[in-house]
Amino acid sequence: MSKISKFFKVGSTSSKNRGPTPQEAIHKLRETEEMLTKKQEYLENRIQQELATAKKHGTKNKRAALQALKRKKRFEQQLAQIDGTISTIEFQREALENANTNTEVLKNMGYAAKAIKGAHENMDLDKIDSLMQDITEQQEVAQEISDAISRPVGFGDQYDEDELLAELEELEQEELDQNLVSMGGLPSVPSASLPSRPASKKKVDVNDDLDMEQLAAWAT
Numbered sequence: 001m002s003k004i005s006k007f008f009k010v011g012s013t014s015s016k017n018r019g020p021t022p023q024e025a026i027h028k029l030r031e032t033e034e035m036l037t038k039k040q041e042y043l044e045n046r047i048q049q050e051l052a053t054a055k056k057h058g059t060k061n062k063r064a065a066l067q068a069l070k071r072k073k074r075f076e077q078q079l080a081q082i083d084g085t086i087s088t089i090e091f092q093r094e095a096l097e098n099a100n101t102n103t104e105v106l107k108n109m110g111y112a113a114k115a116i117k118g119a120h121e122n123m124d125l126d127k128i129d130s131l132m133q134d135i136t137e138q139q140e141v142a143q144e145i146s147d148a149i150s151r152p153v154g155f156g157d158q159y160d161e162d163e164l165l166a167e168l169e170e171l172e173q174e175e176l177d178q179n180l181v182s183m184g185g186l187p188s189v190p191s192a193s194l195p196s197r198p199a200s201k202k203k204v205d206v207n208d209d210l211d212m213e214q215l216a217a218w219a220t
Helices: 003-018 020-056 062-121 125-150 161-182 200-217
Strands: none
Touching: 020 062
């Protein structure tokens, strides 16, 4: 095994034993992104410079113009490679951030689960059922007490309602009599004779029947 392979093996083993934290890896990736972003800006500026050089020489110095265009192409290739590298790094960073978030969430959920378990350790289900039964019974007793307190209390229920209505009618009649007396007594009966009753309709109907019989006899 070569020294180079041994070096990478040892380095890899050491890295596995130590193991960077997600925060450290995310920090390193962000530093790499910043470095590559600066390299992007540098290459973009060089591309514009070489393009301007090619335009400047043009047909006057064809060789210088071609050299400038060749450098421009190399810079464009490097820029395309950096774009792809940054995309890969962004993907890794986002995956690490999501993994770190999930780790923190799971850690907090486990912490909460232990707290709930600790709170339930001192609870006895039988005692809880007994307590709930006691609460239900006390609520029923409280309801009965409320009903008893709100029920009307007195002696009015001992009297007959019909007797009370009869007594009320007597009082009303007594009050009416007093009003009539205060008004001067009952009105006098009229002395004039009432008009005669009209003749019975039945009698008129009999006379009509006799006239009809005489008319029928004359016609035969």
